[in-house]
Amino acid sequence: MFKLSRVLHLTSTSRHRLLEVLSSRNVEVGDSLWDRRDFTHSAGISTATNNYSAKGYASDRIFAPYTVYKGKAAFSLSPCLPTFTKLDSGTVVVDRRGSMMMTFMHSIGERKYDWDKRQKFALSATEVGSLITMGSHDSSEFFHDPSMLSSNAGQVRKSLSIKPNANSNGYFVSLNVVNNLLNTKDYFSVPVTTAEFAVMKTACSFALPHIMGWDQITNQQSRGTVGLQRKGGSQILDLEWEK
Amino acid sequence: MFKLSRVLHLTSTSRHRLLEVLSSRNVEVGDSLWDRRDFTHSAGISTATNNYSAKGYASDRIFAPYTVYKGKAAFSLSPCLPTFTKLDSGTVVVDRRGSMMMTFMHSIGERKYDWDKRQKFALSATEVGSLITMGSHDSSEFFHDPSMLSSNAGQVRKSLSIKPNANSNGYFVSLNVVNNLLNTKDYFSVPVTTAEFAVMKTACSFALPHIMGWDQITNQQSRGTVGLQRKGGSQILDLEWEK
Amino acid sequence: MFKLSRVLHLTSTSRHRLLEVLSSRNVEVGDSLWDRRDFTHSAGISTATNNYSAKGYASDRIFAPYTVYKGKAAFSLSPCLPTFTKLDSGTVVVDRRGSMMMTFMHSIGERKYDWDKRQKFALSATEVGSLITMGSHDSSEFFHDPSMLSSNAGQVRKSLSIKPNANSNGYFVSLNVVNNLLNTKDYFSVPVTTAEFAVMKTACSFALPHIMGWDQITNQQSRGTVGLQRKGGSQILDLEWEK
Amino acid sequence: MFKLSRVLHLTSTSRHRLLEVLSSRNVEVGDSLWDRRDFTHSAGISTATNNYSAKGYASDRIFAPYTVYKGKAAFSLSPCLPTFTKLDSGTVVVDRRGSMMMTFMHSIGERKYDWDKRQKFALSATEVGSLITMGSHDSSEFFHDPSMLSSNAGQVRKSLSIKPNANSNGYFVSLNVVNNLLNTKDYFSVPVTTAEFAVMKTACSFALPHIMGWDQITNQQSRGTVGLQRKGGSQILDLEWEK
Numbered sequence: 001m002f003k004l005s006r007v008l009h010l011t012s013t014s015r016h017r018l019l020e021v022l023s024s025r026n027v028e029v030g031d032s033l034w035d036r037r038d039f040t041h042s043a044g045i046s047t048a049t050n051n052y053s054a055k056g057y058a059s060d061r062i063f064a065p066y067t068v069y070k071g072k073a074a075f076s077l078s079p080c081l082p083t084f085t086k087l088d089s090g091t092v093v094v095d096r097r098g099s100m101m102m103t104f105m106h107s108i109g110e111r112k113y114d115w116d117k118r119q120k121f122a123l124s125a126t127e128v129g130s131l132i133t134m135g136s137h138d139s140s141e142f143f144h145d146p147s148m149l150s151s152n153a154g155q156v157r158k159s160l161s162i163k164p165n166a167n168s169n170g171y172f173v174s175l176n177v178v179n180n181l182l183n184t185k186d187y188f189s190v191p192v193t194t195a196e197f198a199v200m201k202t203a204c205s206f207a208l209p210h211i212m213g214w215d216q217i218t219n220q221q222s223r224g225t226v227g228l229q230r231k232g233g234s235q236i237l238d239l240e241w242e243k
Numbered sequence: 244m245f246k247l248s249r250v251l252h253l254t255s256t257s258r259h260r261l262l263e264v265l266s267s268r269n270v271e272v273g274d275s276l277w278d279r280r281d282f283t284h285s286a287g288i289s290t291a292t293n294n295y296s297a298k299g300y301a302s303d304r305i306f307a308p309y310t311v312y313k314g315k316a317a318f319s320l321s322p323c324l325p326t327f328t329k330l331d332s333g334t335v336v337v338d339r340r341g342s343m344m345m346t347f348m349h350s351i352g353e354r355k356y357d358w359d360k361r362q363k364f365a366l367s368a369t370e371v372g373s374l375i376t377m378g379s380h381d382s383s384e385f386f387h388d389p390s391m392l393s394s395n396a397g398q399v400r401k402s403l404s405i406k407p408n409a410n411s412n413g414y415f416v417s418l419n420v421v422n423n424l425l426n427t428k429d430y431f432s433v434p435v436t437t438a439e440f441a442v443m444k445t446a447c448s449f450a451l452p453h454i455m456g457w458d459q460i461t462n463q464q465s466r467g468t469v470g471l472q473r474k475g476g477s478q479i480l481d482l483e484w485e486k
Numbered sequence: 487m488f489k490l491s492r493v494l495h496l497t498s499t500s501r502h503r504l505l506e507v508l509s510s511r512n513v514e515v516g517d518s519l520w521d522r523r524d525f526t527h528s529a530g531i532s533t534a535t536n537n538y539s540a541k542g543y544a545s546d547r548i549f550a551p552y553t554v555y556k557g558k559a560a561f562s563l564s565p566c567l568p569t570f571t572k573l574d575s576g577t578v579v580v581d582r583r584g585s586m587m588m589t590f591m592h593s594i595g596e597r598k599y600d601w602d603k604r605q606k607f608a609l610s611a612t613e614v615g616s617l618i619t620m621g622s623h624d625s626s627e628f629f630h631d632p633s634m635l636s637s638n639a640g641q642v643r644k645s646l647s648i649k650p651n652a653n654s655n656g657y658f659v660s661l662n663v664v665n666n667l668l669n670t671k672d673y674f675s676v677p678v679t680t681a682e683f684a685v686m687k688t689a690c691s692f693a694l695p696h697i698m699g700w701d702q703i704t705n706q707q708s709r710g711t712v713g714l715q716r717k718g719g720s721q722i723l724d725l726e727w728e729k
Numbered sequence: 730m731f732k733l734s735r736v737l738h739l740t741s742t743s744r745h746r747l748l749e750v751l752s753s754r755n756v757e758v759g760d761s762l763w764d765r766r767d768f769t770h771s772a773g774i775s776t777a778t779n780n781y782s783a784k785g786y787a788s789d790r791i792f793a794p795y796t797v798y799k800g801k802a803a804f805s806l807s808p809c810l811p812t813f814t815k816l817d818s819g820t821v822v823v824d825r826r827g828s829m830m831m832t833f834m835h836s837i838g839e840r841k842y843d844w845d846k847r848q849k850f851a852l853s854a855t856e857v858g859s860l861i862t863m864g865s866h867d868s869s870e871f872f873h874d875p876s877m878l879s880s881n882a883g884q885v886r887k888s889l890s891i892k893p894n895a896n897s898n899g900y901f902v903s904l905n906v907v908n909n910l911l912n913t914k915d916y917f918s919v920p921v922t923t924a925e926f927a928v929m930k931t932a933c934s935f936a937l938p939h940i941m942g943w944d945q946i947t948n949q950q951s952r953g954t955v956g957l958q959r960k961g962g963s964q965i966l967d968l969e970w971e972k
Contacts, residue, residue: 062813062821062949064942066854079946084305092305125309130438132445199858199937206938208442209449210947213307217322218453220305327548335548368552372685451685452692456550460565461696463548570791578791611795615928694928695935699793703808704939706791 065103066203068173068196073188074113075104075173077200079207080122084216098211100128100204102160104175104188119177119186121160123204125212131162132201132208136194139163155180170194308346309446311416311439316431317356318347318416320443322450323365327459341454343371343447345403347418347431362420362429364403366447368455374405375444375451379437382406398423413437551589552689554659554682559674560599561590561659563686565693566608570702584697586614586690588646590661590674605663605672607646609690611698617648618687618694622680625649641666656680794832795932797902797925802917803842804833804902806929808936809851813945827940829857829933831889833904833917848906848915850889852933854941860891861930861937865923868892884909899923 065076082098099122105113121144123131130140141161147153156179163172174189192200209215308319325341342365348356364387366374373383384404390396399422406415417432435443452458551562568584585608591599607630609617616626627647633639642665649658660675678686695701794805811827828851834842850873852860859869870890876882885908892901903918921929938944 061819062942062945064811064823064946066941066943079943081947081949082307090304094307125442126436126438129440129442129445133437133441193855194862195855195859197858198862199854199941202858202861202934202937203941203943205445207943207947208445212309212442212446213305214309214322214446214450215947216305217307218324218450218458220324325550333547337550368685369679369681372683372688373681375688376680376684448688451688455552455685455689456548457552457565457689457692459548460550461567461693461701463567568793576790580793611928612922612924615926615931616924618931619923619927691931694931698795698928698932699791700795700808700932700936702791703793704810704936704944706810 066199068190068192069113070107070190072107073104073190074107075102075175075188075190077102077203079211081210082213084213092216094213097124098213099123099125100207100211102175104190106188117186119158119175119188121158121175123160125208128204128208128211132205134162134201136168137164152181165191171197309442311433311435312356313350313433315350316347316433317350318345318418318431318433320345320446322454324453325456327456335459337456340367341456342366342368343450343454345418347433349431360429362401362418362431364401364418366403368451371447371451371454375447377405377444379411380407395424408434414440552685554676554678555599556593556676558593559590559676560593561588561661561674561676563588563689565697567696568699570699578702580699583610584699585609585611586693586697588661590676592674603672605644605661605674607644607661609646611694614690614694614697618691620648620687622654623650638667651677657683795928797919797921798842799836799919801836802833802919803836804831804904804917804919806831806932808940810939811942813942821945823942826853827942828852828854829936829940831904833919835917846915848887848904848917850887850904852889854937857933857937857940861934863891863930865897866893881910894920900926 063078065078067074067076078101080099080101083095084092085095086092102121102123103118104121105115105118108114121142123142127140127142130142134140139162141159144158144160145154146156146158157177159176161172161174161176163174164170165172170191170193172189173192174187177184177186179185209218306321308321310317310319321344323342323344326338327335328338329335345364345366346361347364348358348361351357364385366385370383370385373385377383382405384402387401387403388397389399389401400420402419404415404417404419406417407413408415413434413436415432416435417430420427420429422428452461549564551564553560553562564587566585566587569581570578571581572578588607588609589604590607591601591604594600607628609628613626613628616628620626625648627645630644630646631640631642632644633641643663645662647658647660647662649660650656651658656677656679658675659678660673663670663672665671695704792807794807796803796805807830809828809830812824813821814824815821831850831852832847833850834844834847837843850871852871856869856871859871863869868891870888873887873889874883875885875887886906888905890901890903890905892903893899894901899920899922901918902921903916906913906915908914938947
């Protein structure tokens with residue numbers, strides 16, 4: 001699998017828009033005009049374009065992460081759809097589960113974020129369920145071990161914590177990565193306002209059925225593969241009672 | 244109606260993905276990479292593919308259940324869309340109501356669940372309404388009698404209960420099936436965390452309009468069958484006051 | 487405008503499904519298998535098929551009301567989409583606002599409801615906003631006067647009230663119609679459980695953007711009429727500051 | 730960029746509908762039959778049709794704002810979708826962020842609103858997050874400076890405030906515009922009921938993923954650009970751990 005190194009520079013124009021300097025296959029989605037009129041910045045956010053293209057996916061992908069930029073670090077949030085496989089029988093099944101991908105970057109100067117040293121954390125459906133149900137005084141912490149079932153189990157650990165701030169009017173979203181194989185530690189902490197967390201919750205609630213693949217189930221009728229047909233016979237089935 | 248017996252084996256790979264061993268027309272959607280890195284398991288979940296195919300539906304179906312695996316039992320949740328019939332007049336009506344299908348299985352060993360002795364419970368729209376409105380201290384119980392209007396009324400009874408656990412930080416979801424005809428009793432109980440219940444609530448809220456068939460109503464305009472046309476005359480109607 | 491008189495008989499089959507006896511252009515969507523295993527009934531619910539066809543709309547319409555049947559009366563709830571008009575300029579505007587149509591019927595015997603004497607009440611977007619924001623102790627009351635701007639103003643009055651029951655574990659949904667022109671009065675009251683009201687709220691929240699026509703706005707890109715195109719020039723606009 | 734001056738007259742018909750007098754490319758979406766049976770009015774609401782057409786967008790646009798008309802002023806709310814750009818690589822990125830556009834008008838007589846002196850305020854995703862999370866006692870205030878990064882920074886200031894009324898059964902939504910360049914001040918204040926605010930919240934929650942562009946991400950599979958394909962190889966990737 002190849003990996004592209006890239007630096008993206010975003011500069012504010014005289015009309016307060018952000019110019020995008022794009023490297024091949026990778027792109028920074030310009031920070032919002034509305035959120036960030038007060039500075040230009042340099043950062044690159046991608047959700048694994050190269051991984052996808054390496055697997056032979058269409059390069060026709062859409063990028064629209066929700067990004068929270070703060071003084072010391074930033075993170076972006078973007079839904080990562082499940083992939084499906086069609087079996088010989090015609091049945092379509094989930095191949096890889098979807099997730100909400102969080103990508104953290106350190107600030108490396110005024111309005112610059114270090115894309116090359118980014119760290120990712122993929123929230124599962126249940127972890128998203130935990131996030132969207134959090135009250136203003138609640139905390140959540142999630143642990144991932146990429147080497148869990150291998151001989152390296154426990155050598156690399158990622159933990160994401162979401163903790164209310166002192167006033168309970170926002171949260172600290174922090175990612176801790178300990179890699180004993182490389183002898184590295186990495187820590188990101190991003191303060192999130194109530195409004196930003198509300199966007200995260202609403203966007204995650206919207207995305208949840210999609211990362212679960214349920215939109216594909218409910219879309220079946222629109223696409224005409226199931227339902228909407230004249231009944232041929234009078235046989236009546238009760239799904240609950242049949243096996 | 245035919246019934247397929249099958250066993251599905253899912254094994255974790257060195258990269259923590261789940262290999263899928265699929266029997267014809269039936270499939271297990273592999274447990275999430277994110278949720279279950281710590282074991283392999285053997286289970287099969289299907290939402291009545293054979294029933295559908297027996298009725299002549301397209302085999303092109305999508306499976307993406309949300310499954311909660313626990314020590315003694317597991318259950319999965321999946322929307323079951325309504326079916327529609329087109330009348331000679333061109334009007335399309337609901338033929339069979341949709342539901343949220345819950346499928347329970349016993350654990351029959353480490354990471355193995357007994358697909359052959361599964362029991363199903365189909366939540367109606369109103370039962371889903373009950374579930375999604377539950378507070379952390381609330382209980383719900385639903386009773387179904389498949390033989391209600393026949394001479395066997397009362398002989399087979401299914402009840403689903405959702406009860407908060409002692410700490411009110413989760414629920415027990417239990418299914419009880421008493422079959423006096425076969426002289427069998429079956430009982431499943433699955434502890435559900437707050438995060439898992441939040442997924443169930445959000446996913447059920449998403450699915451509810453779909454199992455009611457309302458997405459088909461609101462999709463009419465997109466598909467161009469209603470609306471979006473130049474008005475021919477000036478006749479103005481007030482639907483509320485006409486019959 | 488023509489008006490069809492019809493009686494629909496729904497009978498439970500041995501397999502607990504409901505047979506549908508349909509008159510031309512009008513249809514009863516059979517009561518749910520799940521809700522109503524305990525009786526058959528006779529009722530007809532339509533959302534003004536004849537009105538639509540009188541206006542030249544496609545007869546290809548979909549019926550999927552949510553119906554609450556109780557001892558003395560029943561009501562159904564169904565979204566009524568807005569209609570749009572395309573102007574010569576190509577701009578599409580709302581022609582008639584959408585609504586949530588409630589249709590009330592008296593019980594006229596065991597499991598029979600009087601379709602011919604039904605009364606309708608069309609909830610506006612704002613009235614839907616009132617409904618979906620109701621707490622368990624809240625009441626709402628809406629007044630409609632169909633003759634408001636005519637010489638008959640005040641002669642016919644409809645009021646819909648939603649009031650919590652004594653235990654605050656449900657509501658009474660009541661419609662009062664006073665017609666001084668015909669010297670008639672009509673009153674319906676239907677007790678609604680918390681679960682049924684949760685379905686109404688969730689379904690109304692789902693339907694609200696659709697009856698406002700916002701789904702047509704957000705669907706524009708999917709249909710390729712707006713957005714998704716390469717920028718021709720570098721002119722940058724800030725919509726907020728232009729007129 | 731050209732600017733159209735226009736006056737739109739809406740008159741109630743004998744059947745309580747509103748006649749639309751439309752100027753080229755601009756349109757008033759008639760006030761709801763349900764909300765406003767008691768008066769006719771004259772107002773024009775547009776969401777920058779001319780801006781869009783100046784940029785070469787299709788003129789095929791849909792207008793369906795939610796408008797709150799009150800005695801001294803009115804405002805309408807309408808989602809403004811993001812625009813996207815397709816890169817040479819095939820990747821699609823957000824070009825301009827979406828927003829919820831609020832348009833305020835002064836009342837200039839009975840049922841007349843001054844379209845020519847309207848003022849707009851475009852709520853960002855995060856500002857929408859703030860709005861939808863407001864409790865009945867909460868306030869929000871947002872500040873926009875269109876000249877932020879130019880030599881005119883601070884010369885023009887817009888602030889939108891949402892404050893609970895004395896009874897906490899509604900809000901005052903107010904826009905203040907101070908333009909030191911033109912030496913003008915403008916102030917609008919519109920009382921909003923709990924029901925109207927519930928519509929705003931529900932409609933904004935619906936629209937939020939769309940103005941973020943996330944509906945384009947989740948729609949990719951439906952349109953077949955990603956997902957749904959047979960796996961070619963056995964290579965298994967874990968997006969979270971790759972770069």
